Amino acid sequence: MTTTLVKEEKRTAPPPRAARRRAPHRVEARGALILLSPYILLFLVAAAIPIGYAFWISLQKAPTLVNPQSGFGGLDSFVTVISDYRFVDTFINIFTVMIVWLPLMIIGIVGLALLVHASPGRFGGAMRFIYYVPGALAGIANFVLWVYLLNPSQSPIAFLWQGAGLDNLKEVVTTENLPSILTAMLFFQGVGTWIVIVNGGLNGISDEIFEAAALDGANAWHMAWRVKLPLIRPWIGYAALMNLAYGFQLFLEPYLLRQISAGSVDAEWAPTQLGYAFAFTNRNFPAAAAMSIILLVITLAIGIVIVFRSGLFGEKEERR
């Protein structure tokens, strides 16, 4: 998530119009191929080949003790995965998180970005920076921070846990509490980056629009609700979809929460964890591959919607 810090600001500036279109030229095409070759190579090694290989593996039979010979198994491993007793549960699990986390995230992002945008000068800038800081603590660092926060015996918010009658970490980190814990962790970690992005979108809006609205007598509230909000709708949609795709890929947090919960959190709580278990616990590579193909299709679908429908990328192409 940290990688998105400046991309929206950049996106707000349309590139200058190409002077004229030229017919594709053979020399030009050869130059392009040479310049693209390192990237194409990495694309093949780190994306195309593993996807193709995983697809091929997923169509194999899983070797068993009785029959160690693997061979073409058709869609058997997809059946194995989908009929696994944990499969549906893992998706229900992440939906229980997303149903709370996504709306909260969107309200937080939009609300705070509008507040920052309504605060000119140093105060707004300082607040935007502070909101961004937890986003810099990505991954494992954010997790250890939350281990500290979740522990009733040392946390600065211990009164919350004690108020709920929870006296130690094992009572706090349970499968029932997981949706709330994950919501808090992901919000804390993710909201700042998106505030910066949406704020960049707001900064890209022409000042004349605000001036016109001010002349029409809009106060700060009208300005935010009736003028700014409709204008940043593409960014809101973009944020929602990106976070949705992220939700399907949750791994680090539930995986590590399981580790510190002394077993009171389900081991295969999220879909990615189930895929991980197929690969590393069961050593059933066809099933692991099938699980990752299923997740890939879901996130690809979301990704295609983002690229084509968010209005942030396609627009750029038209303006060329």
Added chain:
Amino acid sequence: MSAVEMHRVVGSRRWSAGRIARVSVMLLVAAFFVIPIIGFIAMAFRNQENVAAGSDGFLGLGGMSWENAVYSWSQIVGFGPGGGGLFPRWILNSLIVSVVGGVLGLVAALPAGYALARLRFRLRKAWLFATLLAMVMPNTVLVIPLFLEVNAIGAIGQLWPVAIIMGFFPFGVYLSYVHFMTTMPPELVEAARIDGLGEVAIFLQVGLPISKQVTALVAFFSFVANWTNFFLPLALLTSSQQNKTVSIGIQELIGASPLFNATVAAGLDVKLYMPQLALATFISMLPLLVVFLTAQRFLIRGQTVGAVKG
């Protein structure tokens, strides 16, 4: 900037009810973000006795001392078989894969971004689309397929596949694509062609010299992404304790803490309680801080580039 002036006119300088509400909400949210981080950093400089006793005052700030950190560091460094030393090794591994991955990412991203922005060829749109798609997809989605691939060539537990995979950084391609679209007009390319330069030479002699800033941006974002990557090293490097990166190394420290696994911890010479875990995390974030401070002026300028309205 005129938006700023305009807001002053509209909002006036008075402490109206709306203004007080806005400022207090923002400060409250800021406290929500800052207080845990301050408490966590304080934790890295406290000792376990006081943490367990719950002394040290507000956020434990009263219990901070350099001696505590020195002791904690001795415990962190002492972790590992035969006298320890795993933690510095993990940091070094992280540096290797992050730097090599970052350099590969740069070498691939700059020419690719230029070609996508300024050259006409078949499949240009397709590559652009594939890049955008790869960029918006969470990178964990490919970890199991990547594991299967690396496993097939028998390179599990080695650093080089991790570094190469980290070199695939589509966001960097997108950044340099936007960079060349906005800073290198097609007329400039055309003029260089008339001067007799080849396509690759135009990129090297005209494109590269104006790419300092995007180089810094791509290097920064790719280093941060590589450094904090967790799932990829977990799948590819867990089998080799020596070759872990620091992100999954910290996971091992957590697993060896008496707080979470008394059985494992009982067999260790070192004691890793919360102050030690916090210090290890704090130290693991220092390279990011250094990179951030180095890249900062480019990051700020990068933001202002986008502020120019089209």
